[in-house]
Structure formats: structure tokens, C-alpha cells
Amino acid sequence: MSWLKGFFNSSIGRKFIMALTGLFLFLFxxxxxxxxxxxxxxxxxxLYNQYSHFMVNFPLIRIVEFLLFGSLIFHxxxxxxxxxRNRQARPIQYAVRKPGENSSWVSRNMGFLGVILFIFLAIHLTGFFAKARITHDLGMVTINGVEMHDVYSLVKAKFEIWWFDxxxxxxxxxxxxxxxxxxxxxxxxxxxxxxxYLPLFKGIGIFIAVIIPLGFAIVPIYFLINSLS
Ligand code: HEM
Structure with missing residues (x-):
């Protein structure tokens, strides 16, 4: 198994893990x-509450959830x-640095963006996941005779607060x-x-980077506008 250990510790192995866990997180x-x-x-x-109830109670989804948190931690x-390691490999900075010429702002600031995402996730998981799964600090609702968490009302109440949005x-x-x-x-x-194929992948990347955040953003915007009107 030493080849496996060697692979995980090699530079390409680490990048491979990043790519694979990243793709899994993207599917989620x-x-x-x-x-x-x-x-x-x-x-x-x-429908949203029924969907949430199904996800919490379906055993296969619970296994996928372990994979999800595992991927997140590994990532x-x-x-x-x-x-x-990259910093260690280049202890002396280049004498001439023209960052804008050969790399984008995003690629140079992946760490910074990662920190923002980490803070966002901490807020998100304590606000929703922890309440729905650990503290059960949310209302209940009965739909078609089945009692379940009212996750919808929790989301609605949070997104009616402008600074939270x-x-x-x-x-x-x-x-x-x-x-x-x-x-x-x-x-x-x-x-x-x-x-x-690089321009194609770059194009798909930009498309995804717009569609996914926009799809998420519609929800808080919808609840905020509804609460104002
Ligand atoms: C409008 C945007 C979003 C809403 C309304 C939302 C809602 C929720 C809710 C209600 C839960 C708890 C589900 C449950 O356990 O019953 C949850 C869990 C979670 N969310 Fe979000 N979420 C949003 C955006 C995001 C984003 C952008 C990310 C990642 C960057 C994310 C990552 C997660 C993770 C990792 C979990 C825990 C795993 C799970 O419960 O399946 N969410 N979200």
C-alpha cells in the first residue's frame, strides 16, 4: 500500500484529490x-418540506452525506x-512580478475565496444544518398525516432579514x-x-460559475422581495 501513500503525498496525487473532491462537491x-x-x-x-424529510430519512442519502463531509474536509x-508546499518550493519570490500578465485575479486569490467560503459555510451550517439535524430547534408541520420538520419556514424567516441575505x-x-x-x-x-479543448472547458467553467450562484441567489432575493411587498 506504500504506492498509495506515495501517491497521496505526491504533488500530482494532491492535485488529483483536490480535483476529484472538487467535482464531487460540485455535483452536490x-x-x-x-x-x-x-x-x-x-x-x-x-414539496420542499417533503423533499427535506425524504433526504433525512433515506439511508443511501445519509451515506452520500458522509462522503460529502469527507470530501469537504479533504478538499x-x-x-x-x-x-x-507551493510557498516552500519557492522561498524567494520572483524579482519581477507582473501577476496580471500570466494569471487571473481569481487564480491568485483562490485561498482568499476559500476563506470567505469557509466562513459562509460555518454560518450556513449552524443556521440550517445544525438546527435541522442536531438541535432540532425548528417548528414541526404535518403533511399528509406525516409529522416533519418545517425547514421551509426556517429558511423563509432567515431570508426575510436583509443583512443575512x-x-x-x-x-x-x-x-x-x-x-x-x-x-x-x-x-x-x-x-x-x-x-x-481549453477554451471549451473555460467556457463551461464560466457558465457554471454564473448559473449555480444565480440559482442559489434567486431564493434569498425572492423571500426578501416577498417580505417587503
Ligand atoms: C439559497 C441558498 C441555500 C439554501 C436555501 C440552503 C439550504 C440548506 C438547508 C435548509 C440545509 C439543511 C438541510 C437539512 O439537513 O434538512 C442545508 C444544508 C447544507 N448546505 Fe445549503 N443552502 C443554500 C446554499 C448552500 C451553498 C451555496 C452551499 C455550499 C457552498 C451549501 C452547502 C450546504 C451543506 C454542505 C449542507 C449540509 C449537507 C446537507 O444537509 O445535505 N448550501 N442547506
């Missing part, structure tokens, strides 16, 4: 964003290790930039770096 985000759109249905949250730890919009912007660079570079890492 796509599902999460699409499911959140149920919040926009004019049914007082019936963060490997990002820190990669940054540290602002935190989320900042989080979504950081997510968009992070996804753009992450998607593009993960395809390079996975060996799909044919010059012919």
Missing part, C-alpha cells in the same frame, strides 16, 4: 441548488497543504469565482489539457 451543489428551487413554489413549502486540508450574496459571489477557476483547473489536473 448542483443538486442542492436545484432542490432549493422548490422553495419558490407557491405551495407554502409543502480544505489538501488546499492548505498545497498552498504551504447580504452575507449569502457575498458567499455566492465567492462561490462563483471559486467554481470558475476550480472547474477549469480540475480538468487540466485530470489530464484533459488539450489546447483545442
Amino acid at each position: 451543489l448542483t443538486e442542492h441548488m436545484l432542490a432549493n428551487l422548490l422553495l419558490l413554489l407557491p405551495d407554502n413549502g409543502i 480544505i486540508i489538501y488546499a492548505l497543504v498545497l498552498t504551504y 447580504l452575507i449569502y450574496i457575498i458567499g455566492f459571489m465567492a462561490l462563483g469565482a471559486h467554481l470558475w477557476h476550480g472547474f477549469y483547473s480540475s480538468f487540466r489536473t485530470l489530464g484533459l489539457r488539450h489546447p483545442q
